[in-house]
């Protein structure tokens with residue numbers, strides 16, 4: 001480690017802290033209830049009262065900015081930084097999806113029966129096809145059949161219902177569509193041939 005590495009480290013950490021701090025500031029201002037500490041003002045510091053999503057949002061943004069600097073300065077550890085950022089991103093999404101929008105506690109969410117808004121049959125035309133692969137499993141060609149199959153699918157529009165085990169708050173997801181016949185929809189044929197991939201035979 002030389003002076004330049006140390007300077008790069010200090011500069012990128014400072015900028016990452018500023019950007020992450022700004023992102024969390026925007027989040028806490030976005031809705032009235034997005035406070036960083038849950039509940040009324042506290043004299044004592046209580047770790048269970050911290051808004052876990054805000055904390056993870058900060059850490060993930062920090063690592064995302066550090067990764068960008070790692071790319072720019074061509075640090076050796078760059079792939080590890082990207083890996084950590086992706087992992088933190090997943091954790092942050094997991095926390096966000098399991099957090100009560102009212103009291104901000106995590107993993108207190110109970111899922112109830114969804115509210116079904118509408119259910120409709122949709123028709124679409126399916127053209128059966130067969131995909132042929134070379135002996136090494138790579139793509140050779142695809143042939144479509146002349147047949148046309150009409151498929152009827154049931155599509156349900158629903159909203160999911162949730163409640164909080166801790167504060168009793170109830171909320172709904174946005175409306176979204178679910179294809180109830182997803183598993184029964186026809187799959188196309190895949191055939192592995194004995195033909196060798198011509199690209200391989202050059203060597």
Ligand SMILES: [Zn+2]
Pocket residue numbers: 100101102103104105108164165166167168169
């Ligand atoms: Zn709650």
